[in-house]
Amino acid sequence: xxxxxxxxxxxxxxxxxxxxxxxxxxxxxxxxxxxxxxxxxxxxxxxxxxxxxxxxxxxxxxxxxxxxxxxxxxxxxxxxxxxxxxxxxxxxxxxxxxxxxxxxxxxxxxxxxxxxxxxxxxxxxxxxxxxxxxxxxxxxxxxxxxxxxxxxxxxxxxxxxxxxxxxxxxxxxxxxxxxxxxxxxxxxxxxxxxxxxxxxxxxxxxxxxxxxxxxxxxxxxxxxxxxxxxxxxxxxxxxxxxxxxxxxxxxxxxxxxxxxxxxxxxxxxxxxxxxxxxxxxxxxxxxxxxxxxxxxxxxxxxxxxxxxxxxxxxxxxxxxxxxxxxxxxxxxxxxxxxxxxxxxxxxxxxxxxxxxxxxxxxxxxxxxxxxxxxxxxxxxxxxxxxxxxxxxxxxxxxxxxxxxxxxxxxxxxxxxxxxxxxxxxxxxxxxxxxxxxxxxxxxxxxxxxxxxxxxxxxxxxxxxxxxxxxxxxxxxxxxx
Amino acid sequence: xxxxxxxxxxxxxxxxxxxxxxxxxxxxxxxxxxxxxxxxxxxxxxxxxxxxxxxxxxxxxxxxxxxxxxxxxxxxxxxxxxxxxxxxxxxxxxxxxxxxxxxxxxxxxxxxxxxxxxxxxxxxxxxxxxxxxxxxxxxxxxxxxxxxxxxxxxxxxxxxxxxxxxxxxxxxxxxxxxxxxxxxxxxxxxxxxxxxxxxxxxxxxxxxxxxxxxxxxxxxxxxxxxxxxxxxxxxxxxxxxxxxxxxxxxxxxxxxxxxxxxxxxxxxxxxxxxxxxxxxxxxxxxxxxxxxxxxxxxxxxxxxxxxxxxxxxxxxxxxxxxxxxxxxxxxxxxxxxxxxxxxxxxxxxxxxxxxxxxxxxxxxxxxxxxxxxxxxxxxxxxxxxxxxxxxxxxxxxxxxxxxxxxxxxxxxxx
Numbered sequence: 045x046x047x048x049x050x051x052x053x054x055x056x057x058x059x060x061x062x063x064x065x066x067x068x069x070x071x072x073x074x075x076x077x078x079x080x081x082x083x084x085x086x087x088x089x090x091x092x093x094x095x096x097x098x099x100x101x102x103x104x105x106x107x108x109x110x111x112x113x114x115x116x117x118x119x120x121x122x123x124x125x126x127x128x129x130x131x132x133x134x135x136x137x138x139x140x141x142x143x144x145x146x147x148x149x150x151x152x153x154x155x156x157x158x159x160x161x162x163x164x165x166x167x168x169x170x171x172x173x174x175x176x177x178x179x180x181x182x183x184x185x186x187x188x189x190x191x192x193x194x195x196x197x198x199x200x201x202x203x204x205x206x207x208x209x210x211x212x213x214x215x216x217x218x219x220x221x222x223x224x225x226x227x228x229x230x231x232x233x234x235x236x237x238x239x240x241x242x243x244x245x246x247x248x249x250x251x252x253x254x255x256x257x258x259x260x261x262x263x264x265x266x267x268x269x270x271x272x273x274x275x276x277x278x279x280x281x282x283x284x285x286x287x288x289x290x291x292x293x294x295x296x297x298x299x300x301x302x303x304x305x306x307x308x309x310x311x312x313x314x315x316x317x318x319x320x321x322x323x324x325x326x327x328x329x330x331x332x333x334x335x336x337x338x339x340x341x342x343x344x345x346x347x348x349x350x351x352x353x354x355x356x357x358x359x360x361x362x363x364x365x366x367x368x369x370x371x372x373x374x375x376x377x378x379x380x381x382x383x384x385x386x387x388x389x390x391x392x393x394x395x396x397x398x399x400x401x402x403x404x405x406x407x408x409x410x411x412x413x414x415x416x417x418x419x420x421x422x423x424x425x426x427x428x429x430x431x432x433x434x435x436x437x438x439x440x441x442x443x444x445x446x447x448x449x450x451x452x453x454x455x456x457x458x459x460x461x462x463x464x465x466x467x468x469x470x471x472x473x474x475x476x477x478x479x480x481x482x483x484x485x486x487x488x489x490x491x492x493x494x495x496x497x498x499x500x501x502x503x504x505x506x507x508x509x510x511x512x513x514x515x516x517x518x519x520x521x522x523x524x
Numbered sequence: 525x526x527x528x529x530x531x532x533x534x535x536x537x538x539x540x541x542x543x544x545x546x547x548x549x550x551x552x553x554x555x556x557x558x559x560x561x562x563x564x565x566x567x568x569x570x571x572x573x574x575x576x577x578x579x580x581x582x583x584x585x586x587x588x589x590x591x592x593x594x595x596x597x598x599x600x601x602x603x604x605x606x607x608x609x610x611x612x613x614x615x616x617x618x619x620x621x622x623x624x625x626x627x628x629x630x631x632x633x634x635x636x637x638x639x640x641x642x643x644x645x646x647x648x649x650x651x652x653x654x655x656x657x658x659x660x661x662x663x664x665x666x667x668x669x670x671x672x673x674x675x676x677x678x679x680x681x682x683x684x685x686x687x688x689x690x691x692x693x694x695x696x697x698x699x700x701x702x703x704x705x706x707x708x709x710x711x712x713x714x715x716x717x718x719x720x721x722x723x724x725x726x727x728x729x730x731x732x733x734x735x736x737x738x739x740x741x742x743x744x745x746x747x748x749x750x751x752x753x754x755x756x757x758x759x760x761x762x763x764x765x766x767x768x769x770x771x772x773x774x775x776x777x778x779x780x781x782x783x784x785x786x787x788x789x790x791x792x793x794x795x796x797x798x799x800x801x802x803x804x805x806x807x808x809x810x811x812x813x814x815x816x817x818x819x820x821x822x823x824x825x826x827x828x829x830x831x832x833x834x835x836x837x838x839x840x841x842x843x844x845x846x847x848x849x850x851x852x853x854x855x856x857x858x859x860x861x862x863x864x865x866x867x868x869x870x871x872x873x874x875x876x877x878x879x880x881x882x883x884x885x886x887x888x889x890x891x892x893x894x895x896x897x898x899x900x901x902x903x904x905x906x907x908x909x910x911x912x913x914x915x916x917x918x919x920x921x922x923x924x925x926x927x928x929x930x931x932x933x934x935x936x937x938x
Contacts, residue, residue, distance in 0.1 A: 112568070423859070423860070436869075436871070438871065438873070438874035438876075439874060440874055441841050441844065441872070441873045441874050441875075442841070443872070443874070444870070444871060444872045445869070445871050446868070446869055446870045446871060447867075447868060447869040447880070448866070448868050449865075449866065449867060449868075449882075450864075450865075450866050451863075451864065451865040451866065451867075451882055451884070452862070452863075452864045453854070453856065453862065453863045453864070453884040453885075454862045455856075455859070456856035456857060456858055456859055456861055456885075456886045457859075457886055458885065458886075459883070459884070459885035459886070460882070460883065460884050460885065461881075461882075461883045462865075462867070462880075462881060462882040462883065463879070463880075463881050464867070464869060464879060464880050464881070465878070465879040466869055466871050466876060466878040466879070467876065467877055467878070468874040468875055468876070
């Protein structure tokens with residue numbers, strides 16, 4: 045009990061809110077062709093990559109920032125941001141972890157991410173992204189024995205251009221929406237994973253994103269390709285220091301599953317949410333899209349969204365292959381002045397495709413939460429099925445919970461079922477728990493965990509424990 | 525279209541004998557409409573039904589002027605038999621008859637308020653309506669009076685008009701403890717016209733409104749109907765929509781539950797075939813404590829028809845103890861049929877019970893097999909299942925006389 049209490053005490057405020065004092069190399073402020081050339085140059089990219097970026101930038105200039113979302117935010121001045129920031133010690137890439145700046149190692153140790161050899165007992169391969177560069181990727185040799193490529197995307201561009209060229213932008217084209225296009229033009233780093241035919245990846249792959257420098261936008265790009273019959277489980281975690289300003293995070297994540305392949309993508313998003321009065325925090329405007337390209341493929345998104353001032357993302361599945369399966373499990377928690385507009389898109393194109401959406405939203409304080417989703421069954425997707433369940437829990441009458449599902453059925457042989465409920469924690473349940481000796485806060489924690497269970501179960505073990513704790517912390521102070 | 529609008533507007537104004545001020549007001553709305561044009565898919569509310577495209581495709585050039593100086597002969601054959609009722613008859617958009625024969629004269633007042641404008645909606649169709657409506661009346665049911673017979677409003681059009689836009693507006697005020705049963709019956713022999721109808725209902729304390737909108741008979745017209753309902757304490761509104769006959773029909777219900785313990789019920793049936801495209805959009809605003817709403821929409825869609833249901837439940841932060849429910853179900857009978865739904869919840873209060881459900885799919889083959897194994901043929905089994913599916917909604921009608929009338933119209937046998 046004491047331990048638990050202490051732990052909660054420790055975590056009460058945002059425990060990842062420290063910043064690391066480290067010397068940075070930055071691109072000149074602003075967004076223009078020169079900055080893009082600068083990024084491309086510093087990453088020693090081939091010509092085709094630069095062209096890819098410039099093409100996206102041309103397109104970007106024509107696009108207008110969308111404004112249909114529920115959470116409104118002050119206008120972002122895209123010329124007032126740094127698009128590249130990297131620790132100086134990374135200018136000449138360190139050959140191994142021993143050469144890595146101790147300050148960086150320290151940072152990740154503080155975040156609970158062991159990068160050093162001796163600490164690597166938990167068997168998760170980590171790609172650590174610090175501002176605009178990937179600082180370390182662990183377990184690479186072991187993975188490469190199986191033919192698995194797991195490295196920063198900037199390395200993949202140089203070492204595996206044929207794969208990157210083939211798949212980059214194939215799910216999120218450079219002509220996509222405003223933020224995705226911006227990312228295509230200025231993305232800096234991120235992870236690349238390729239699982240060869242028939243290989244079942246023996247460990248969890250994971251990327252840990254950290255925004256450190258102020259005034260910086262983080263634009264990373266993740267590309268995961270699962271070749272025929274392969275399987276991979278991928279985890280993603282994020283934190284940022286506490287700052288008064290709002291910082292933009294606009295990542296693109298592309299997943300491609302070929303015949304019989306399966307990708308499981310889990311996110312625990314804990315960007316700095318801003319302080320109690322809603323000052324500061326990250327704008328998390330991310331585009332995540334998976335393509336079930338082959339037959340019998342499967343993509344499953346699981347997300348626990350507790351951080352960010354504004355979360356605005358819709359991890360989607362395009363079910364192109366026959367018999368493919370898309371899943372989306374989400375817990376989104378907003379407290380204080382946080383806002384979230386999140387959900388998914390399931391686009392059924394192939395025959396016998398199935399999708400399942402389970403979304404749990406909890407809002408407390410002055411926060412505002414929206415589930416927005418699309419289920420679209422095209423005329424050719426015969427015998428397809430979708431099941432959607434969105435439940436919202438409200439705590440207090442200063443917050444909001446909204447559900448905006450778009451349901452399109454163009455195929456008479458397909459079924460769509462959608463359910464949604466909104467309510468508060470029932471007095472009976474609270475009373476029952478309190479009667480058995482839990483205090484109000486613990487009782488709420490227990491009930492909320494039960495409410496989220498269906499989604500938490502989908503997470504890999506190590507994450508599930510952390511996520512469960514996060515759920516409790518995020519709601520701290522919202523009771524009574 | 526702009527020249528046509530200007531020309532037709534000048535004609536209307538010439539014939540109406542309006543004051544300079546009224547002309548100015550109408551002109552203002554005309555300019556608004558010219559600016560905005562017909563709603564299109566870029567507007568969120570019209571995402572699934574692009575009226576601009578539909579008018580272009582089905583009608584082509586539309587004109588906005590009708591000569592209302594001549595009376596039309598009322599064709600009594602359209603009147604409903606076997607049910608005594610009061611009547612308002614519109615023919616080609618002109619009010620030909622207002623008849624409350626069955627009621628106490630002093631309890632009902634009919635007020636000409638053509639100069640009033642409608643402010644409950646700000647889409648471009650409202651502007652169009654304000655600019656072109658010719659005559660508009662307010663029907664006031666006085667304190668404590670409950671109409672003995674239902675009121676049927678006949679919306680008839682005949683082949684004299686073609687490619688015309690018709691704008692109607694009616695206002696109803698139900699004073700305390702009063703009640704009104706209202707049926708809107710559409711019967712058309714015309715083609716390719718666009719009807720734009722705005723109703724406003726003001727329900728005072730304890731008032732009861734039952735509104736049945738019946739679009740049963742096949743026709744090639746395009747219709748838009750907007751009901752705004754304001755509800756005071758303890759009032760009840762019941763709306764039933766049978767959406768079947770027209771080529772395109774969009775029914776919008778906007779209901780504001782302003783008073784405690786007020787409740788709103790919206791039930792609807794889509795029964796569509798051929799290329800028909802219908803939509804129901806509801807917005808129920810729970811603005812105060814202890815209010816209730818219930819919505820049930822069922823659709824049977826055949827051929828390459830398309831049905832759309834957009835339902836929104838809004839709960840204000842003061843509206844604790846709200847009970848909101850919404851269910852839409854659709855059966856798609858044909859490969860090309862399409863059902864789109866957007867059931868929306870927007871909630872700012874925590875002590876509420878709100879839920880929605882939506883399901884769409886094909887007719888259950890197991891059920892058909894069950895019935896066929898008991899001696900029915902395929903066609904009969906199918907009809908039986910569809911009737912049962914729709915009967916569920918018809919049974920929600922609380923007025924037994926009207927329930928029977930509607931059952932007959934749909935052809936549901938028990």
